[in-house]
Structures are given as structure tokens and as C-alpha cells.
Amino acid sequence: MIKFRIFTITSIIVLLGTLLTSAPAFAQIDLSGVWGFVRGQYGQENAGGSDIGDFTGIPINDEGRAVGLSFSAAQWSEPERQCQYYSPRYVSTGPFALNVWSDTDPVTGRIVAWNMGAWIDKDIVTVWMDGRPHPSVNAFHPYSGFATGTWEGDTLVIRTTHIKWSVLRINGLQHSDRATMTQYIVRHGDLLSMLTYFEDPVYLSEPFVLSSVWQLNPKANSSRTSPACEPINESPRLENTSIVPHYLPGKNPFANDYARYYNLPLEAAQGGAQTMYPEFRKKLKDVYHYVPPEKCTRYCCDSPDPAVKCVRDGSGQVR
Amino acid sequence: MARKYSKSWKRKLEAWALALAVLGSAAGVRYASAQDRQPNSRDLEVLQVQPNFYMIAGAGGNIGVQLGPAGIVLVDTGSAGTSDKVLAAIKKISDKPIRYIIDTSADPDHVGGNSALSRAGLSIISGVVGNPAFGEDVLGNNGAASLLAHDNVLSRMNPGDSAEWPTKTYTSKFYKMSLNGDGIETFHQPAAHTDGDSFVLFRRSNVIVAGDLFDPTRFPVIDTGKGGSIHGVIDALNRLLELTIPPYPQPWLSERTFVIPGHGPVSDSHDLLEYRDMVVIVTDIIQDMINRSMTLEQVKAANPTRGYNARYGANTGPWTTEMFVTSVYKGLSAKGR
Incomplete structure (x- = not known):
């Protein structure tokens, strides 16, 4: 009787141990x-x-x-x-x-x-x-x-x-x-x-x-796949498929627009790991003084300033 | 109160517990072994590209393998000394003979196995045809598989390596044949990586084997000593793009033209486009610097490949970023675009 119990308990322990080490295959939560x-x-x-x-x-x-x-x-x-x-x-x-x-x-x-x-x-x-x-x-x-x-x-x-x-x-x-x-x-x-x-x-x-x-x-009710897609010629210039649109180094006319628009330091707008952290704000504190734009015309709905009105046009775009 | 068990019931329970434990252990072991099963980079790797098409990686340049009832068509043969492994890899996927070998260039890592793999194959031309003056050696490559390449490949190969030479060359823009139910078109791209580059389009298989005209592991290797040029490289990439069909209008399906590059992973039109765009952008930047009368040293110092160095550049080895910039600079300086 004792022999039987030891054998059975040992087998169950081996089984449970195996199941626990194989947990990724068993412990699933329904995400569907x-x-x-x-x-x-x-x-x-x-x-x-x-x-x-x-x-x-x-x-x-x-x-x-x-x-x-x-x-x-x-x-x-x-x-x-x-x-x-x-x-x-x-x-x-x-x-x-x-x-x-x-x-x-x-x-x-x-x-x-x-x-x-x-x-x-x-x-x-x-x-x-x-x-x-x-x-x-x-x-x-x-x-x-x-x-x-x-x-x-x-x-x-x-x-x-x-x-x-x-x-x-x-x-x-x-x-x-x-x-x-x-x-x-x-x-x-x-x-x-x-x-x-x-x-x-x-x-x-x-x-x-x-x-x-x-x-x-x-x-x-989202579809599982994206709709079918057909490319078209959007620009006569690009019908010559050997042309690759790009800006030469230092020649992008829009590169600084974002920083100018929001009165942000270019150093922040141009990103980098440091710009993710709160310490970056401290670094800028003494060298950069925020000057708010005269009026908000884009993304105003995200403004923390209650005086900034959130206005959307018929398409839902902020204006 | 002690429960009583009959002997037969105990035996059954023991058997079930043992069986469950063994099964559970086996499941655990199987799971663990699947996690550990990683490809061994020291061995050749055979990747299935299409049902009848494979890529062999790890033998030098990538090798394209088309299978069919008539036999095997190889595009490139890898480096010398790898042929035994290549043959063993091929035998695992087909017992048919190698009928044709097509070389995309004369580079040693693409033609090094020409002789060994050709001799392991079997010419599709049997017996003396017509005029007996043209013997087996001329028409049938002494029974070995035919070696096809652009004529400039033959010109560029080492005179001492005659065993590796192509046995059939073409001098026109292309060479066509039908085999294994496929239309096989070999296109010459002049003055690109070298002056003898070809890429091979398998129409029905929907596969292009590009050779070093497309090598996404590094900046394009432009061998100016063998007639290569940046203009030819861009022309070749554009030609490849023209012939590579994207998966649209149903991009979620696998239907598309697959491209086997000279080195690196199996690719498609998307990957080719990113590479072509990079090459054109860097070329435009260097051209602009030349237009501003910058010297080669000034151009190098200005780092015209910034944005792509970490992915494609190298400071050491057979093809450095500096060598690439120099070849582009000289090519653009020599000829206006």
C-alpha cells in the first residue's frame, strides 16, 4: 500500500513539475x-x-x-x-x-x-x-x-x-x-x-x-485584412521610376517648421534619447524660455490651457 | 477510514500515473528542444523560396536552385571549396542532375564551384549532333552541365582557372531558354558591379536571381577595374525593380516576385526599393558635392553616406564605405549624368 502511494505521488509530482515547466503552452488567456x-x-x-x-x-x-x-x-x-x-x-x-x-x-x-x-x-x-x-x-x-x-x-x-x-x-x-x-x-x-x-x-x-x-x-467589426490596394500615378514626375524624392543634407525647407511653429528649441524637436526623459526639461530650463504662439491653430484640443478654444470643422479637423 | 483499493484498480492507477508523467515529460522536452533549435551558421542553409525554387546560403554568394522534370538549373556556384557541401544540400532536395549553371559575374564567391558542380551534372545535349567534327567536348561539355555567362565573364576570369570558365557565353542583351516549364531569361547589365553582370528571371517560378547587382549586406560593390560604374548599378537596380512584381493589390498574400540577392536574405520589391532609393540618395548627395567643386577628400570628410553607414557601411574588409564613396565620386566626376 505504501509502495503504491509513493509511486503514485512521485508520478503526480513529476507530472506537475513537467506541466509547470511547460507553462507557456498551457497558461493561456483568451484574447480573441x-x-x-x-x-x-x-x-x-x-x-x-x-x-x-x-x-x-x-x-x-x-x-x-x-x-x-x-x-x-x-x-x-x-x-x-x-x-x-x-x-x-x-x-x-x-x-x-x-x-x-x-x-x-x-x-x-x-x-x-x-x-x-x-x-x-x-x-x-x-x-x-x-x-x-x-x-x-x-x-x-x-x-x-x-x-x-x-x-x-x-x-x-x-x-x-x-x-x-x-x-x-x-x-x-x-x-x-x-x-x-x-x-x-x-x-x-x-x-x-x-x-x-x-x-x-x-x-x-x-x-x-x-x-x-x-x-x-x-x-x-474590423476586417481581418486590409482592403485591396491599387497604385496610381500621382505625379507625372514620378512616372520616371528612377527618381527618388528627397532633400539634400541641410536643404530640407521644412526641417525647422515644427520647432518654429510651437516655439520649441530645435534641440528638442530633432529628438534623440535624451528628449524622452524629464531631465531634458531641467537641462533646457535655464537656456530656453517658452514663448507661447499668438494663437493656436492646430491640435488646440490637446492644449492644457482652458483659454484655448477647441474648434473642429465639419471633417473633425481642428481649425 | 482507510479506503480499500483492489489490486487491479491500483495497477490501473499506477499505469495511468506513469503514462501521464511520461507524456508530460515528453511534451516538456519537445517544447524545450523546439526553443533551442536554431540554424547553425557554419553550415549551408537551404531556404525554400517557391515550391520548385530554393536558395542556398553560406557557400559564398547565394546560389539559386530551380528544380524540374528536366533537371536542375543553378544560378552561381559559391566559393571554391564549398562544392561538396553544396552538392550534398542539392541532393537533399532533388535527385535530378544539374543541367545548367548560370554565372551572374566572374567573382570568385559566385563561380568558385563552377568546375565541381558542372562535372557533377549532366549535359542536356547528348551525343554528337550533325557534323561529327564538333565532338562531345564542344557541344556537350564532355557530358558535364553547361556553364552559361555573359562573354565578359569569360574575359575577366583568371587564365589559370580554365576549369571554372563558362562553356557557353552570350554577347547580346539577354539569353533566353525554356526549361522545367519555366521561361528563363538571363539579362546582361553592362558596367554595373562589373561589365559582365547578369541577373536571371524565372518567369513561371516568379523568382529573380540578382547576383551582386543587389547585395543588401553592404553598399554596392563597384569594381571599376572590371568595368563597373555607379550609373550601371543604378540602371541595374531600376531594371530589377521594373521586373519585380509587388504583391499588390493583395499585399497580405505571398504572391509576388521573390529576389535572391548576391548576399543576404530572400527579398522582394519592397526590399529592393529601399536599397535602390538609398543608392540614388547617396549618389545625389555626392553629385551635389561635386557640383559645388568639392574634392574627393572634402566629400569623404563630409560623410555623404550619413544615414546609411550603420546598415551598409564598413571601415574594414574588402569593401569599405570609403571605397564606395571614392568609386561613386570618380564615376560621377568622369561622366555627367
Whole structure:
């Protein structure tokens, strides 16, 4: 009898120990559903777009700044670029709903992958949960990158590699194809929080961190894939596909507009890791004196000054 | 109160507990081993690009492998000394003979396996055809697979390496053939990386093997000593872009033209575009500096490749950023664009 109990208890301990060490495959929380975008950083990305020359708070290095300042918005009219997808880092920024669904093993019923569809101009990101390794450096970089996930407690941790060279912000900052991304997704009832660490050894000196909050909203009814896209000739000049719109170093006429417009020091507008931290404000305190613009004509709704009126026109744009 | 168990029930329970423990352990081990399974960079890597098309990496330059009922078409053969491994890799994906080898340039890391891989193959031309004066050696490469390249590749190859020489050359803008149900077009791009560069378009497979006309691991290597030029490099990249079909209107699907670069990862039109844009932007910057009468030393000091050094540049090795800037400067200075 004792022998039987020892054997049985030992077997159960071995089994439990194995199950605990294999926790990522078992401890899953249901993330499926349509999640409406509630709030996130860099809301301008979802409105009129970030201003040319606004690199504030982005941890770019000198090379990243050089590429950003050479950017001409006419690049978006290159026929080859018109239907390109955004980088998977844009999955975290909305504004469209995030459609999340799982793929299950037909035999075991286990979830082998989570899929995230963020709709327009964004590829479906498949997050493999079956422990497969990331491909080699010679493998193709799809628009979605290659993502794997593990559960750490109730947090889904997603590691993405094989990301295509793309825009870090749509005002011309770029990230390279060596960028990687780590995301932490936590469900709190009907809310979903997403923390994104975006790293790029080529253009960033520190991780670019983004957070966003989503709310379960079946009515958002987001499609899983982006609509089909057809490029057109937007500019006769660019029908010559060998032309690449850009500004030569020091020749971008819009480079300082953002800093001038908001009366910001150029040092802050041109970004860099230091501009992310509160210490940067202290550094500027004695050398920079803020002079408010005479009147607010853009993004006034975000002004902390109650005297600034928020006026929107029929399209919802601030005027 | 002590519960009583029958012997048979105890045996059943013991068996179930043991089975569950073994299964659980096996699942855990399988999960762990999947996590640890990473490619070994010291070995060759075979990547499937399309159902009938592979890329072999790690043998020097990338090698394109088209499979079909008639046999294998290789584009480039890697460096000397890697052929045994390349052959072993090919045998894992096909038991058919190598019929053709197409060289994209005369670079040693692209033609080093010409002789060994050709001899391991089998000519598609059998027996003496027509005039018996043209023997097996002339028409059928002594039974070995045919080696096709632009004529300038032959001119640039070392006279002492005759075993690596192409056995069939072309001098026109292109060379076409149909094999394995595919239309295979080899295009000459004059005065680019060298003066003998070709890229190969496999129409039905929807794959282009670009050779060093597209090398996303570094700034373009422009071998001016072998007739290369920045103008030719840009022309080649534009030509590749013209022929590379993007995944639109349904970018979420995998349908597109895949591009196998001379080195680096399997690519598509997006990757090619980023690289082409970089080359054009840097060239424009250097041209502007030349227009402002800056000397080569002044141009170098002004860092015209700023923005791209960390990704494509090198301070040491066979192709440095300084060598690239110098070749572009000299090319632009020699000929107005």
C-alpha cells in the first residue's frame, strides 16, 4: 500500500513539475475578439500625421535623424510605395480596431497561434505559440515580421524579428530591417493593454516604447485584412521610376517648421534619447524660455490651457 | 477510514500515473528542444523560396536552385571549396542532375564551384549532333552541365582557372531558354558591379536571381577595374525593380516576385526599393558635392553616406564605405549624368 502511494505521488509530482515547466503552452488567456482603440501615444499619427521635423521624444541616433531630415513627403507618391504596408510596430497605434483570433491544432485543440489584424495598410501578424524558433537571418522578411509568443503569468510576451525596412513615423523617420520588437499584452476584463518595446541597432540608441489601451467592442467589426490596394500615378514626375524624392543634407525647407511653429528649441524637436526623459526639461530650463504662439491653430484640443478654444470643422479637423 | 483499493484498480492507477508523467515529460522536452533549435551558421542553409525554387546560403554568394522534370538549373556556384557541401544540400532536395549553371559575374564567391558542380551534372545535349567534327567536348561539355555567362565573364576570369570558365557565353542583351516549364531569361547589365553582370528571371517560378547587382549586406560593390560604374548599378537596380512584381493589390498574400540577392536574405520589391532609393540618395548627395567643386577628400570628410553607414557601411574588409564613396565620386566626376 505504501509502495503504491509513493509511486503514485512521485508520478503526480513529476507530472506537475513537467506541466509547470511547460507553462507557456498551457497558461493561456483568451484574447480573441474585436478590440477598439481607446488611447495610445502619438495620437497625431492617427489624425493629420506627425509634422515634418517632429522627432521629439524619439530615441533616434544621428543616422536616424539624417534619414528623417532627408525625407520628402513626395516619397509617398512613388508608385512602388503607395500600397506598401506599415511596419508591425503600427499594430500598436490604432486607430482602427484590432481583430484578434486564434488558430488551433485540429487534433489537440491547443492554440498554436494568435493572429492580430489591425486593418488598413497593416499585415496580419501571426504570433506562433508552438515553440518554433525564429528563422535564420537569410529568411524572407514579410510585412508582418516573424512573431512568437509565450505566456509569462497572465501576460502574453511577443517577440518579433524579420521586420521589413519601413517608417518609424510617417514624417520620414525610418527603422531598418534589423529592428526587433517585444510586446507585452495583458487583458483586464474588457480592456487590453499593450506595451511595445521597439529596438533598432541601426537608427535607435534606446528602445522606442509605446503603450496603448484597447476595449472589447464587437461593433467595431474590423476586417481581418486590409482592403485591396491599387497604385496610381500621382505625379507625372514620378512616372520616371528612377527618381527618388528627397532633400539634400541641410536643404530640407521644412526641417525647422515644427520647432518654429510651437516655439520649441530645435534641440528638442530633432529628438534623440535624451528628449524622452524629464531631465531634458531641467537641462533646457535655464537656456530656453517658452514663448507661447499668438494663437493656436492646430491640435488646440490637446492644449492644457482652458483659454484655448477647441474648434473642429465639419471633417473633425481642428481649425 | 482507510479506503480499500483492489489490486487491479491500483495497477490501473499506477499505469495511468506513469503514462501521464511520461507524456508530460515528453511534451516538456519537445517544447524545450523546439526553443533551442536554431540554424547553425557554419553550415549551408537551404531556404525554400517557391515550391520548385530554393536558395542556398553560406557557400559564398547565394546560389539559386530551380528544380524540374528536366533537371536542375543553378544560378552561381559559391566559393571554391564549398562544392561538396553544396552538392550534398542539392541532393537533399532533388535527385535530378544539374543541367545548367548560370554565372551572374566572374567573382570568385559566385563561380568558385563552377568546375565541381558542372562535372557533377549532366549535359542536356547528348551525343554528337550533325557534323561529327564538333565532338562531345564542344557541344556537350564532355557530358558535364553547361556553364552559361555573359562573354565578359569569360574575359575577366583568371587564365589559370580554365576549369571554372563558362562553356557557353552570350554577347547580346539577354539569353533566353525554356526549361522545367519555366521561361528563363538571363539579362546582361553592362558596367554595373562589373561589365559582365547578369541577373536571371524565372518567369513561371516568379523568382529573380540578382547576383551582386543587389547585395543588401553592404553598399554596392563597384569594381571599376572590371568595368563597373555607379550609373550601371543604378540602371541595374531600376531594371530589377521594373521586373519585380509587388504583391499588390493583395499585399497580405505571398504572391509576388521573390529576389535572391548576391548576399543576404530572400527579398522582394519592397526590399529592393529601399536599397535602390538609398543608392540614388547617396549618389545625389555626392553629385551635389561635386557640383559645388568639392574634392574627393572634402566629400569623404563630409560623410555623404550619413544615414546609411550603420546598415551598409564598413571601415574594414574588402569593401569599405570609403571605397564606395571614392568609386561613386570618380564615376560621377568622369561622366555627367
